[in-house]
Amino acid sequence: MNRRCLLYCLIGLPALIDSCQNPLDGVELRVKDPIQAGVVEYRFYDPAGNPIPETNWVKIAGANAAQVVTTLNTTRYKINTDGNLLLAASPSVTLSNQTPFRFTAVVEADDYLTVVQPITLTSSSRVTRTVRRINMLKPPSTLTAARTTGRAATDGTVSAALGLTTAEQTKGIDHATVTIGSGTKLIDRDGQPVGGGLTMSVIHTNARTSNATSQVPGGGVMSYVNGRNGSPSLGTLRIASIAGSVTFEIYNETYQLANKLSKSASWSMELNPATINGVTGRAVQAGDSIPLYSYDAFTNRWQEETPGVVKLNSQTGTLEYQAQAPSVGAYVATWAESICDVGPVFKVVGSALNSVDVNYLCKLIDATTGAQVGSFYANANNNSIIRVYNQPRGRQYKLQIYDETDAWGKGKKGGLIAESAKGATCDETQIPINLSALPVPPIMKLEFNFSCPGGMTLDESALPAEIRTQYSLAGKDNWHDLITATRTQRKVSSYKIQIGQTYDFRASTDGGASWPLRQNDYLVDKPEWVLKIKAEMYCK
Secondary structure, eight states: OBOOOTTGGGGOTTOEETTOOOTTTTOOOOOOOOOOSSEEEEEEEOTTOOOOOSOOEEEEESTTGGGEEOTTSOSOOOOOTTSEEEEEEOTTOOOOSSSOEEEEEEEEOTTBOOEEEEEEEOSSOOEEEEEEOOBSSSOOTTEEEEEEEEEEOTTSBOSSOEEEETTTTOOSSOOEEEEEOTTOBEEOTTSOBOOEEEEEEEEEEOSOSTTTTTTSGGGGEEEEEEOGGGOOOOEEEEEEEEEEEEEEEEEETTOOBOOEEEEEEEEEEEOOTTOBOTTTSSBOOTTOEEEEEEEETTTTEEEEEEEEEEEEOTTTOOEEEEEEEEESSEEEEEEEEEEOSEEEEEEEESOOOOSOOOEEEEEEEETTTOOEEEEEEEEOSTTOEEEEESOBTTOEEEEEEEEEETTTEEOSSOSEEEEOOOEETTOOOEEEEEOTTSOOOOOEEEEEEEEOOTTOOBOGGGSOSEEEEEEEETTTOOOEEEEEEESSOOEEEESSOOTTOEEEEEEESSTTSOOOEEEEEEEOOSSEEEEEEEOGGGBO
16 A cells, blocks of 8 residues: 655644655644635636736625635635635624625736626535636737726716727727716616726727637527517527627726616727628628627626627728627627527436546537537446537437546547437437446545554544545646545545556645645555554544
8 A cells, every 4th residue: 555645734743654754844734624614716717828926915895794704714815826716704604595695806916907706605505616817918819908997976976987998009909998978877786876986997809810709708608698678588599700799897996896877888899890790691891780798797697788880980990889888797799599508418328337536538429410519528427417508409419428538538448439329409308328338447545544542542523624635647737626535534436546647646624725735746556545644633
């Protein structure tokens, strides 16, 4: 059995591990149990691939800000090296639908748009949000961003027009402008006025590249679009020919976000003249109407809006799209096609896999043409259900599953294992796919073995409430969840680790807020990993 030093500091200096040196000399880890109820995990990323800012300012605002803590029940809020921020409701708080817990997480950094993320907790369930951070000086190629300041009276009225144009001083790129007219009242989603000093940001996504939808909400899919003026839902739509999008945000000095406008804002954006009109099939021209949709990130709601119109700017000679924004949010000008929410649906049968924690490569094949239309990874345990989402109507597909995983690549057989019968898009009838030929991958057993001196017994209540572990191929710094052990469940298994591979491992006892414990370049040469820890502090 392998005896490693990875988690030495979990139990502090009085603990001993057989035949090991401390891999993290001088590190002392508190064994305070992390908060596990009412946790919110923000996973921040920069879509342009810029490094995480070294200096960040984290602030908490909103009704229950005073009761927001870290998972270690402190107010030392910090974004970790992975770009994640973990917050929680104080243990003294009772979370329920009757008493919703509300706060806003704010993250600031030089040259970045401020992140203002409101959240409402009504249960103890963990909430995870993936949030982009936009560097205004180094944005993605499809995007430009800008911000400005203004002021509103205590009743939320803007006395002077508040306007902003993206990249106003830069020639050769498309611009977008948003204008809040004088006399407009700014209201939050609770009906309260947003007054005082204001910050407005505008993000413009152009249609000049092949990945024009990469920075648009939904990534090209608009789920359950609500119809205009109370009309029935348009269902789920896929962007077919996009003209561009504009997102704007307004908040005051206390980070109270505006949502409603007493008068619609005016906005415009310059267009790529090669944009194809989705109805006529020709390039857009002045006078064309382009459908418009809005998106509310807080409620995850798409709404059909009054279409905007293409006009020729007589001063610049460029084509512009001009429209109105009845509320604050994201607006996407695009022609779209109706697609299926779900279907086809496949069911794994005959598989020898049970509780295997890796996913297998799936390829979706057009049954008519034989062409591959997509690929993804899915669970292949027996009786697993594999649902296909957001596909065009009237198509028939087959599903192919390969002996290739998202954890370690190709398995013993490596190639195609099975192909299903045809299934229709929009049809949720389960189509069986037989995986009896799929070999069961090798299992890795992991155990945390705490031992006590003679005459003493282990006090499980004193052990860390949980130990989360992650792994990466050695030197890649590409971390994936491995297993989570608890004070009572210290023997666990996983199929994610492959014998003969060299990995880096790390561990956390604060719910993933920090990962101070690390073991690099560990060759897995046996199907068992037992960590033996002698720790009198956990004995009685």
